[in-house]
Amino acid sequence: MDFFRLLLAGVREQRMLFGLMAGFALFPAYTAYADLPFWNDVAMRIMLLGMAAMGLNLILGYGGMVSFGHAAFVGIGAYCAGISQFYGLYNGWAHLALSLGVCGILGLVIGFLALRTSGIYFIMITLAFAQMLFFLFVSLEQYGGDDGMSIDRAEFVLFDLYDPLRLYYLIWSTLLIISVVLLFLVRSRFGVVLQATKNNESRVEALGLSPLGFKVTGYVISAMICGVAGTLFASWQEYVSPDIMHWSRSGELMIIIILGGLATLAGPLLGAVVFLLLEEFLPELLYLIAPDYAENWMIIFGPIMIFVVLFARGGLIGWISRFEAQRIYRQGDGR
Amino acid sequence: MTLTLLLEQIFNGLQSGVMLFLIAAGLTLILGVMNFVFLAHGAQVMIGAYAAASLTGITGNFYFGALAAIPITFLSGYVLEYLLIRHLYQRDHMDQVLATFGLILFFNEMIRIGFGPAALFSNLPPSLSGFVYILPDTPYPVYRLVVIGAGLVCAVGIHYLVNRTKVGAMVRAGANNEAMAAALGVNIGLLRRFIFAAGACFAGIAGIMLGPLTAVEPGMGEPLLILSLVVIIIGGLGSVRGAFIAAVIVGVVDTLGRVVLPLILRSFMEQSAADGAGPALASMMVYLLMTIVLVVKPTGLFPAKG
Numbered sequence: 001m002d003f004f005r006l007l008l009a010g011v012r013e014q015r016m017l018f019g020l021m022a023g024f025a026l027f028p029a030y031t032a033y034a035d036l037p038f039w040n041d042v043a044m045r046i047m048l049l050g051m052a053a054m055g056l057n058l059i060l061g062y063g064g065m066v067s068f069g070h071a072a073f074v075g076i077g078a079y080c081a082g083i084s085q086f087y088g089l090y091n092g093w094a095h096l097a098l099s100l101g102v103c104g105i106l107g108l109v110i111g112f113l114a115l116r117t118s119g120i121y122f123i124m125i126t127l128a129f130a131q132m133l134f135f136l137f138v139s140l141e142q143y144g145g146d147d148g149m150s151i152d153r154a155e156f157v158l159f160d161l162y163d164p165l166r167l168y169y170l171i172w173s174t175l176l177i178i179s180v181v182l183l184f185l186v187r188s189r190f191g192v193v194l195q196a197t198k199n200n201e202s203r204v205e206a207l208g209l210s211p212l213g214f215k216v217t218g219y220v221i222s223a224m225i226c227g228v229a230g231t232l233f234a235s236w237q238e239y240v241s242p243d244i245m246h247w248s249r250s251g252e253l254m255i256i257i258i259l260g261g262l263a264t265l266a267g268p269l270l271g272a273v274v275f276l277l278l279e280e281f282l283p284e285l286l287y288l289i290a291p292d293y294a295e296n297w298m299i300i301f302g303p304i305m306i307f308v309v310l311f312a313r314g315g316l317i318g319w320i321s322r323f324e325a326q327r328i329y330r331q332g333d334g335r
Numbered sequence: 336m337t338l339t340l341l342l343e344q345i346f347n348g349l350q351s352g353v354m355l356f357l358i359a360a361g362l363t364l365i366l367g368v369m370n371f372v373f374l375a376h377g378a379q380v381m382i383g384a385y386a387a388a389s390l391t392g393i394t395g396n397f398y399f400g401a402l403a404a405i406p407i408t409f410l411s412g413y414v415l416e417y418l419l420i421r422h423l424y425q426r427d428h429m430d431q432v433l434a435t436f437g438l439i440l441f442f443n444e445m446i447r448i449g450f451g452p453a454a455l456f457s458n459l460p461p462s463l464s465g466f467v468y469i470l471p472d473t474p475y476p477v478y479r480l481v482v483i484g485a486g487l488v489c490a491v492g493i494h495y496l497v498n499r500t501k502v503g504a505m506v507r508a509g510a511n512n513e514a515m516a517a518a519l520g521v522n523i524g525l526l527r528r529f530i531f532a533a534g535a536c537f538a539g540i541a542g543i544m545l546g547p548l549t550a551v552e553p554g555m556g557e558p559l560l561i562l563s564l565v566v567i568i569i570g571g572l573g574s575v576r577g578a579f580i581a582a583v584i585v586g587v588v589d590t591l592g593r594v595v596l597p598l599i600l601r602s603f604m605e606q607s608a609a610d611g612a613g614p615a616l617a618s619m620m621v622y623l624l625m626t627i628v629l630v631v632k633p634t635g636l637f638p639a640k641g
Contacts, residue, residue, distance in 0.1 A: 066429045113626065117633050120366055123428060124568045125629050131561065132622040139615030247561065251436045258433055299444040305437030309430045310422065 010183045016317065017179055017266035020273070024172055028165055040168055042280060046272045047171050048233045051178060053256040053268030055225025060254065061263030062186055063218045064198030065115070068123045068250050069130025073103050073223040075245025076133065077230025082240035083143060085151045092154030092235065099227040107223025111216045130247060137242040148241020151234060171232050175269075178225055182265060185221070194218050195263075259308055261317025270316050278304070339473045344594050345587060346469065350479050352586025353486030357541035359563040359570070359578040360493050361534015367573015368510045369527055371420070372428050374435040376538055376563070377556025378442035383408045383539025384546040384555065385446060388457045397460045401543050405536060408543075412535020416528045424527070443553045454550035482544045489540060490579055496533075497575050506530060510573040562589070565625045571635025581636065585621055592617025 011018045024043060031039045052074050059065040080099035081092075089095075114125045138146050156170060185191050196204050197211040204211045234240050243249075252275070260271025282301060287294035312319060362376045386407045391400030419438070423431050458464075459478055466474035497503040505526055508516040517523045542556070549555065566585050570577025597613030604612070628636065 060429070066432065068432065113630055117629060120370070120372060120428060120572065121568065121629060121633060123372060123432065124564055125626065127561070128565065128568075128622040128625045128629075132619050132626070135615045135618040135622070139612040139619070141612055145612075145615075248436075248557075251432070254429065255433055255436070258429070293448060296444050296448050298440045299448065302437040302439070302441030302444065305440070306419065306434045309426070309434040309437070 006184070007180065010180075010187075014179075014183060014265050016320070017183075017269060020266060020269050021172070021176055021179065024175075028168055037164075040164065042276060044168055044171050044236050046276045047175050047269075048229050048236060049253070049256060049276065050269035050272035051171075051175050051232075052226045052229035053253050053260075053272055054178060054182060054265075055222045055229065056253050057257050057263065057268045058182065058185070058194075058222040058225070059215075059218045060257055061267070062191065062198065063194045063215060065215060065219065066123050066254075067114075067126040067219070067222075068247070068254070069110075069126035069128075070222070070226050070253055071247070071249035072130035072133045072245045073107065073226035074230035074233065074249070074253075075137065075242065076103055076106060077227035077232075078234040078237075078240045078244050079137060079143070079230075080227070081154055081231045081234035082149055082151050085154070086143060086149070090152065090155045092156035092231075095154050095231050095234075096228060099231040100224050103223045103227030104220055107220040108216065111219030111223070115212060115215050115219065127247060127250075130245060130250060134242055134245045134247070137245065144241065146242065148239060148243065150239050153235045153238060154231075167235060171236070174228060174232060178228070179265065179269075186265070190214065190217065255305055255308075257315075259312075259315055261315030264315075264317045267315055267317045274316065339470065340594065342470060342473060343475060344591050346475060346479065346483070348587030348590035349583065350483050350486070350586070351590055352583035353483055353490065354541045354545055355559070355563050355566050355586055356579050356582035357486060357489055357537045358559055359566040359582055360490075360575055361530065361537045362560075362563055363567045363570065363573055363575060363578045364506060364510070364530045365534055366567060367571075368506065368513070368530060369424060371424060372431040372435065373420070374432060374560065375415075375438035375442065376534070377558075377560030378439055379408060379412060379535040379538040380542035380545070380556040380559055381442065381446060381551075381553070382411050382535075383542030384551045385450060385455070385542075386539070387543040388455045388546050388551050389450070391457050392455075397457070397463070400457075404543050405540060408539020409532050409536040411539070413528060413532040415535070416531040420531060421524070421527070439557065447553045450553075452553060454552035455546075456550065457547050459547050478547060482548070485544060486541075489537065493537065493575060494579075502526075502529065562621065565621055568625050568635060569628045571638040574635065574637040577635055577637030585624070588624060589617060589621050592620050596620075 024047060027043050028040055031037060031043075052070070055073075056067065056070045059067060077099040080102055081095040084090075084095050084098060110126070110129045114122055114129065117125055137143070143149055153167065156166075186195070193204060193209055193211075193214045197214055201211045204214075230244065233244065256271035256275045257268050258271070259274055260269065261267030278301060279297075282297035283294045286297050286300065293299070308315070314321070358376065358380060362373065365371050365373045365376070383404055386404035387400045389400075390403050391397050394400060415438075419434070423434055426434075463478045463481060465477045467477055467480065469475045495503075497506055505516065505521045508519070508521060509523065509526055513523060516526075541559075545559075562585060563582075566578055566581045569585065570579070570581035593614045596617050600613055600616075
């Protein structure tokens with residue numbers, strides 16, 4: 001019962017995150033009512049990107065490790081599904097298990113080597129490992145090389161994915177599980193130490209703990225979450241290519257986190273919502289103003305990113321909580 | 336593997352290494368001296384290439400286009416630093432990564448709107464489009480030799496600038512200890528802007544010279560940027576000498592790998608598979624090299640900070 005008490009307290013505190021999850025749970029009902037099946041697809045992509053960003057946020061936000069290569073783990077997860085199918089293994093649970101294992105081991109090796117460095121060097125070495133993996137998959141001609149390969153949706157016993165709604169709820173429930181795991185993780189002893197290493201590593205050491213062990217563990221967990229997101233992404237896209245692990249994808253994940261709010265649980269998901277809505281609506285908006293340049297929406301998106309970095313400290317979550325703090329302050333003031 | 340092919344590829348590697356050095360020279364100072372993660376340096380390469388290609392197209396004179404593009408790249412770096420970059424020095428690395436990533440998107444899209452998505456090709460003047468025989472039976476394009484020569488001249492110029500001039504002394508002092516340099520009366524704000532503009536200018540020169548060799552297209556700078564980041568990490572942050580040696584190593588390894596690896600792979604693979612996998616594996620080798628350097632000597636081969 002203790003678990004449920006804690007869970008309930010966590011849900012109450014993370015209203016934003018679980019509110020969003022409730023919204024996603026009900027969303028297909030709305031799209032069915034309004035006859036907009038396309039938006040189910042967008043919502044699935046939002047949840048998958050949000051999932052990967054949540055994984056990255058564990059080390060980027062809570063652990064203060066700026067990994068510039070996490071798209072590689074998303075890609076590895078996707079290729080775990082793709083290559084298994086290539087050899088006739090269609091069981092989605094097996095793909096997920098494989099992806100957890102492979103990303104865990106790779107995360108351990110890369111994390112251990114990369115975490116010997118810090119600062120700019122850490123950013124660059126994570127980028128280097130991601131590039132290595134990227135070029136490895138470009139070079140694997142039998143798995144499609146540069147062009148990638150088409151795959152089928154994996155077969156999930158209990159969740160037959162031929163109905164797109166089942167894929168939707170598979171992604172949704174995975175995201176829910178990961179949210180709950182992260183909720184408990186960041187409050188656990190492990191999570192507190194991880195956040196302490198971000199603030200002051202030598203003090204953690206002075207307390208008799210080894211920061212490296214905690215950081216590597218965080219790195220491994222975040223790699224595994226990204227791997228799961230990638231495996232599901234492969235089923236969603238029914239196609240795997242090295243493009244999914246291109247370095248600009250790692251940048252996108254970071255943008256999503258910054259946009260939503262660093263080191264918050266709801267931030268990555270909220271960031272993914274806003275990021276993909278911008279991607280959907282900016283071209284249309286641009287079309288209204290300058291029809292010839294609708295496809296050049298990046299010209300607005302780039303400066304938006306710069307403005308977010310320059311002015312939106314704490315991202316959307318920070319903005320919302322400042323707003324809320326003001327409201328509470330006013331109430332307390334009797335005005 | 337014949338000697339001819341090997342020699343040719345070594346020259347190509349040298350050429351690509353010299354170009355990488357021009358891009359990395361400014362960037363290593365930006366990363367090392369200012370501790371600033373600047374990802375939009377590839378855009379400076381692109382700006383240089385487009386400026387040269389369009390000026391050549393307008394005037395019809397390659398030499399004029401190339402020379403007139405140089406001040407443009409210097410100005411673009413200067414203005415960029417003034418408008419945006421100086422507001423980001425105090426931020427953490429992630430903010431810098433993201434803001435300059437946004438800049439990349441912006442610049443690429445600007446170029447796409449201004450010049451269209453298709454690649455520009457510029458023709459070389461007849462005086463540069465011939466071949467010379469570097470060995471009795473080995474013709475080699477004159478232009479590539481000119482690029483190597485010009486790149487080496489630039490490298491010597493940069494070496495002189497950094498090691499023999501007063502500005503260079505300030506740059507080195509800044510690389511070693513910025514606060515101390517500032518305390519001794521160096522105007523750090525101005526120094527940073529100068530390094531930025533000069534770095535943009537060198538990268539622009541690389542773009543100008545690469546124009547006729549590669550496709551001038553939006554996003555052309557990014558692969559070069561990533562490779563020059565590798566060069567900088569191998570050479571050591573803030574070390575111009577390290578950047579030069581690392582650039583030549585990376586250029587030769589990358590170029591030779593593309594030719595030699597498929598030949599090696601062919602001995603135990605089908606030819607088509609080997610030809611497909613070789614170049615990608617060669618690209619991997621460069622990152623492998625960087626990882627080994629980082630693991631064995633985390634500060635790079637020639638660290639600037641003592």
